[in-house]
Amino acid sequence: MSDRRRSPKIIAIVNQKGGVGKTTTAINLGAALAEDGYGVALIDLDPQGNASTGLGIEPEDRQLTTYELLLEGRALSEVLAPTAYENLRIVPATPDLSSADIEMYSNRKRSFLLKDALNARDVETLDLDFILIDCPPSLSLLTVNAMVAAHSVLVPLQSEFFALEGLSQLMLTMREVRQSANADLRMEGVVLTMFDGRNRLAQQVLADAKDTLGELVFKTIVPRNVRVSEAPSYAQPVLDYDPMSKGSIAYRELAHELTSRAV
Numbered sequence: 001m002s003d004r005r006r007s008p009k010i011i012a013i014v015n016q017k018g019g020v021g022k023t024t025t026a027i028n029l030g031a032a033l034a035e036d037g038y039g040v041a042l043i044d045l046d047p048q049g050n051a052s053t054g055l056g057i058e059p060e061d062r063q064l065t066t067y068e069l070l071l072e073g074r075a076l077s078e079v080l081a082p083t084a085y086e087n088l089r090i091v092p093a094t095p096d097l098s099s100a101d102i103e104m105y106s107n108r109k110r111s112f113l114l115k116d117a118l119n120a121r122d123v124e125t126l127d128l129d130f131i132l133i134d135c136p137p138s139l140s141l142l143t144v145n146a147m148v149a150a151h152s153v154l155v156p157l158q159s160e161f162f163a164l165e166g167l168s169q170l171m172l173t174m175r176e177v178r179q180s181a182n183a184d185l186r187m188e189g190v191v192l193t194m195f196d197g198r199n200r201l202a203q204q205v206l207a208d209a210k211d212t213l214g215e216l217v218f219k220t221i222v223p224r225n226v227r228v229s230e231a232p233s234y235a236q237p238v239l240d241y242d243p244m245s246k247g248s249i250a251y252r253e254l255a256h257e258l259t260s261r262a263v
């Protein structure tokens with residue numbers, strides 16, 4: 001581990017399109033970073049709670065969740081749950097979080113609730129290098145909270161028709177957040193997911209993404225790989241379920257690409 005920070009780097013995993021690989025990337029990038037010895041906390045900010053399920057947190061074990069972190073003043077240290085990986089912990093989510101958007105609106109600090117929770121003093125004592133935030137498929141107040149709290153945004157992009165269409169709206173939201181609440185918010189990068197190199201459309205999406213976004217496109221491309229899609233039903237990251245699968249190799253590469261940049 002090259003650069004152990006006192007304050008973790010906070011990365012929001014965002015795409016308002018559903019089913020593009022946000023949760024899969026949060027779980028497996030988190031697992032790959034943890035495998036490399038980094039301390040990682042994954043915050044499940046999606047009321048579907050798929051990241052929590054995918055990491056084996058049973059619904060009955062989700063007493064303290066992202067909801068309590070955001071709306072009931074619980075500290076990160078209280079709501080973090082262990083996973084099978086020593087270095088990977090998670091703040092789980094339940095469907096309760098779906099009402100958070102509405103409840104937050106009446107709060108004057110509604111966009112800053114997650115930032116305030118992650119700025120609390122206890123966070124520096126938790127031995128964390130990265131906090132990954134798995135966002136819901138919308139640009140709702142929950143996602144805005146993630147962007148306000150984060151140092152950077154990582155966008156999983158599924159290699160399919162219209163993949164790039166939603167990006168301009170996402171960039172616009174980032175610009176608004178920069179202007180109003182988080183001037184330093186950076187684009188960490190765009191990672192192509194579920195990529196099938198034999199598919200001409202996928203190749204076209206990759207070419208278009210590189211044209212539009214240049215260096216912001218990660219060199220690592222996550223292939224479509226059935227082992228990746230099987231792993232959540234065994235409540236495991238694919239890195240555990242099938243360590244040598246193409247999906248596992250890609251997520252390890254993504255972790256290396258991320259950490260080889262200035263953190």
Ligand SMILES: Nc1ncnc2c1ncn2[C@@H]1O[C@H](COP(=O)(O)OP(=O)(O)OP(=O)(O)O)[C@@H](O)[C@H]1O
Nearest residue numbers: 018019020021022023024137194223224225228229
């Ligand atoms: N590389 C991959 N190869 C095969 N299947 C994949 C891959 N990545 C993700 N999937 C599958 O695609 C589906 C959607 O992925 P995922 O849940 O990560 O997307 P999401 O963007 O988090 O969805 P939502 O917007 O609903 O939160 C899941 O069934 C997942 O297992």
